[in-house]
Amino acid sequence: MLGEIQIMSEFLIRGKYLVTPHVNSDSVSVLSDHGLHQKNGRIVKVAPFHELRSRFPHLEVIGSERQVILPGLVNSHYHQGFSFLQLGQPDRTTDTYRFQGAWDVDPYLEHLYGAMQMIETGTTTVQVIYDPGRGRDPLDELSTSKVIKAYLDSGMRVCYAPEIVNQNTIIAGPNGGEREFAASLPTDLKRRFTRFFDKEHLPVEELISRNEDVFSKYSDSNTRLRINVAPGNVHRCSDDLLIKLRDLALKHKTTMHIHLQEWYNQLLYGLWAWGKSPLQHLNDLDFLGPNLDCVHSVWVNDKDIETMARRGVSVSTNPTSNFRLQAGITPIYKFLDKNITMALGTDEVGLNDDKDMIQEMKLLHKVHRLPGVRIPPLTASQVFKMSTINSAKVVGWDDAIGTLETGMNCDVILMNLDHVEYPFLDPNVPTLDAILYRGRGIDIDTVIVEGEIVMNDRRFTKFDKNALYRELGGIAKLPLDPIKSDLNDLRQEITPYLGTFYNENSTPTFNSEYIFNGEKNS
Structure with missing residues (x-):
C-alpha cells in the first residue's frame, strides 16, 4: 500500500487543523477540520475536508483527524x-x-x-x-x-x-x-x-x-x-x-x-x-x-x-x-x-x-x-x-513553498497531536501555541515533498535508514585521514596563541543586547 501511495499523482490530505502562513500577510491561519487536494505536486484547493471528500470520493486520503497539516x-x-x-571537534569559540x-x-x-x-x-x-x-x-x-x-x-x-x-x-x-x-x-x-x-x-x-x-x-x-x-x-x-x-x-x-x-x-x-x-x-x-x-x-x-x-x-x-x-x-x-x-x-x-x-x-x-x-x-x-x-x-523559493495556499507546491508535513493534546489541554489554548510548546520532532508522522510521500508513519520511502546507519558505522573501521589528523595536531598547537592575538582580555563595550544580571549596576 505504501508504494502505491508514494507514486499517486492525486490525493487528499486531511487533519484536525490546517495551519498556514500567507505570502502577503503577517497572519497565520489555523483552520479546523480542513484538508487539501493535491494533484501532480501542486495544491489545487484548501477547503473543509467534508467538502473535498464529497467532491472527490474516489481519491486516497492521507492523514487523519488526530493530526495537524503544516507546511514543510x-x-x-x-x-x-x-x-x-x-x-571529533568539541564546540569552539572561534x-x-x-x-x-x-x-x-x-x-x-x-x-x-x-x-x-x-x-x-x-x-x-x-x-x-x-x-x-x-x-x-x-x-x-x-x-x-x-x-x-x-x-x-x-x-x-x-x-x-x-x-x-x-x-x-x-x-x-x-x-x-x-x-x-x-x-x-x-x-x-x-x-x-x-x-x-x-x-x-x-x-x-x-x-x-x-x-x-x-x-x-x-x-x-x-x-x-x-x-x-x-x-x-x-x-x-x-x-x-x-x-x-x-x-x-x-x-x-x-x-x-x-x-x-x-x-x-x-x-x-x-x-x-x-x-x-x-x-x-x-x-x-x-x-x-x-x-x-x-x-x-x-x-x-x-x-x-x-x-x-x-x-x-x-x-x-x-x-x-x-x-x-x-x-x-x-x-x-x-x-x-x-x-x-x-x-x-x-x-x-x-x-x-x-x-x-x-x-x-x-x-x-x-x-x-x-x-x-x-x-x-x-x-x-x-x-x-x-x-x-x-x-x-x-532561499529564493517563496513563489512555490512555505505556505499551503492554492497553486503552491505540495510540501506538507503531518504532526500527530497525541502528545500535544493528551492527556489534557485547555481548549482555549491557541492551537499554534500548543503546537510550538508541546509538539516535537518525533511527532512528525508523514512528510510530503512536491506531492511525493518521502516519509510515512515515520518510515522512509526512498532509502533504508538502517542500511545507511550500517554504512556510516563502518567509518570507525577506516584509517584516519592523515591530512585531517595533521590539522587536528596543528589546531591544538596554535590554540594557546589565539588568546593573545584576539586580545581576549578585552570585552565588548557596546551592542550587548542581553546583559548579565546586575551588569548595569556594576
Missing part, C-alpha cells in the same frame, strides 16, 4: 551532515572548528544522513552551504554531485551553494587575519601554519569560472534543486571576489548567503581592516540588496541595522549554533522593528546534535525574552513564519 519546514542555513562533535575532525566521510553518505535527520523532524527544504573543510575544494565536481544527489535521493528539496573564500578562512580578529597571526607564531609553527593555509585558495577568476560551471550543470536540472551563491564571510573574501560573486548572483537571478559578524572578533577585524564594521564595508561595495541573506548577524550595531533595513537584506538566525559556539544572541527585536525579514536555520549544531527545526523553533521562541513587560516575547506566529515562508523567501 524550511531550514535557511546548514552546512554538513555530521556535527563537529561527531567528527573558527578553528573549521579544521574539522580526522575522519574522511563520503559526502553522499554524510549528507544523506543529514537529510534523514531533517526529514524525520519535518524539514522539507534546506539551504546547504557546502564547506568540506580547510584544505578541501568546495567546487570539486565529484563532491558537488554527491552532495546534491544525497538530498535529491532522499526526496528533499535543496538549495545548494558552495562556500567560496580566498583569504582568512580560519582566523580574523583585532590584530588582522591569518598572515598577521602567522607572523606572531614561533618559526617552526609559523612555517607549518603558513604551508597549510596557503594551499587552499584559488585565483578569483578560477573560483568564479568553476562556480559558473555549477550553475551550468545543475540549474533547471531538477524541480527540487536550486543553485545559490555563498561568499563565506566578509573577511574570508577579497573585495574582488565579493563583487564578482555579487555579479554572478545577479546574472543568475538567485540569492546570496554570507556569514556576517557572527563573533565579536569578526567585527573587530572590520575595524582593523577598513575602519568600520564588515556590514558597512559591504555597503561601500554596493553588495547589499534584497537577494542577500546575512547569516547570524550577532554583532551588528544600530547603524548596521539601519543600513540593512534600507538596503532590504534579510537575516537568518541560528540560535543553537550561536550558543554552542559562544557567538552571542542576535538582536532580533531590533531587526523586527525595522521590518527586516527574519529566517531560521540550524547550522549543523542542534541542541541534541541533530537537525531538528522544531526544537530550533522552541529555542528561538524562548531565548529572546527580556526582563519586564516593555518588550513582549516572540509570538508563535512570528516563529512559525520564520521557519516557513520567511525562510522560503531567503
Whole structure:
C-alpha cells in the first residue's frame, strides 16, 4: 500500500487543523477540520475536508483527524551532515572548528544522513552551504554531485551553494587575519601554519569560472534543486571576489548567503581592516540588496541595522549554533522593528546534535525574552513564519513553498497531536501555541515533498535508514585521514596563541543586547 501511495499523482490530505502562513500577510491561519487536494505536486484547493471528500470520493486520503497539516519546514542555513562533535571537534569559540575532525566521510553518505535527520523532524527544504573543510575544494565536481544527489535521493528539496573564500578562512580578529597571526607564531609553527593555509585558495577568476560551471550543470536540472551563491564571510573574501560573486548572483537571478559578524572578533577585524564594521564595508561595495541573506548577524550595531533595513537584506538566525559556539544572541527585536525579514536555520549544531527545526523553533521562541513587560516575547506566529515562508523567501523559493495556499507546491508535513493534546489541554489554548510548546520532532508522522510521500508513519520511502546507519558505522573501521589528523595536531598547537592575538582580555563595550544580571549596576 505504501508504494502505491508514494507514486499517486492525486490525493487528499486531511487533519484536525490546517495551519498556514500567507505570502502577503503577517497572519497565520489555523483552520479546523480542513484538508487539501493535491494533484501532480501542486495544491489545487484548501477547503473543509467534508467538502473535498464529497467532491472527490474516489481519491486516497492521507492523514487523519488526530493530526495537524503544516507546511514543510524550511531550514535557511546548514552546512554538513555530521556535527563537529561527531567528527571529533568539541564546540569552539572561534573558527578553528573549521579544521574539522580526522575522519574522511563520503559526502553522499554524510549528507544523506543529514537529510534523514531533517526529514524525520519535518524539514522539507534546506539551504546547504557546502564547506568540506580547510584544505578541501568546495567546487570539486565529484563532491558537488554527491552532495546534491544525497538530498535529491532522499526526496528533499535543496538549495545548494558552495562556500567560496580566498583569504582568512580560519582566523580574523583585532590584530588582522591569518598572515598577521602567522607572523606572531614561533618559526617552526609559523612555517607549518603558513604551508597549510596557503594551499587552499584559488585565483578569483578560477573560483568564479568553476562556480559558473555549477550553475551550468545543475540549474533547471531538477524541480527540487536550486543553485545559490555563498561568499563565506566578509573577511574570508577579497573585495574582488565579493563583487564578482555579487555579479554572478545577479546574472543568475538567485540569492546570496554570507556569514556576517557572527563573533565579536569578526567585527573587530572590520575595524582593523577598513575602519568600520564588515556590514558597512559591504555597503561601500554596493553588495547589499534584497537577494542577500546575512547569516547570524550577532554583532551588528544600530547603524548596521539601519543600513540593512534600507538596503532590504534579510537575516537568518541560528540560535543553537550561536550558543554552542559562544557567538552571542542576535538582536532580533531590533531587526523586527525595522521590518527586516527574519529566517531560521540550524547550522549543523542542534541542541541534541541533530537537525531538528522544531526544537530550533522552541529555542528561538524562548531565548529572546527580556526582563519586564516593555518588550513582549516572540509570538508563535512570528516563529512559525520564520521557519516557513520567511525562510522560503531567503532561499529564493517563496513563489512555490512555505505556505499551503492554492497553486503552491505540495510540501506538507503531518504532526500527530497525541502528545500535544493528551492527556489534557485547555481548549482555549491557541492551537499554534500548543503546537510550538508541546509538539516535537518525533511527532512528525508523514512528510510530503512536491506531492511525493518521502516519509510515512515515520518510515522512509526512498532509502533504508538502517542500511545507511550500517554504512556510516563502518567509518570507525577506516584509517584516519592523515591530512585531517595533521590539522587536528596543528589546531591544538596554535590554540594557546589565539588568546593573545584576539586580545581576549578585552570585552565588548557596546551592542550587548542581553546583559548579565546586575551588569548595569556594576
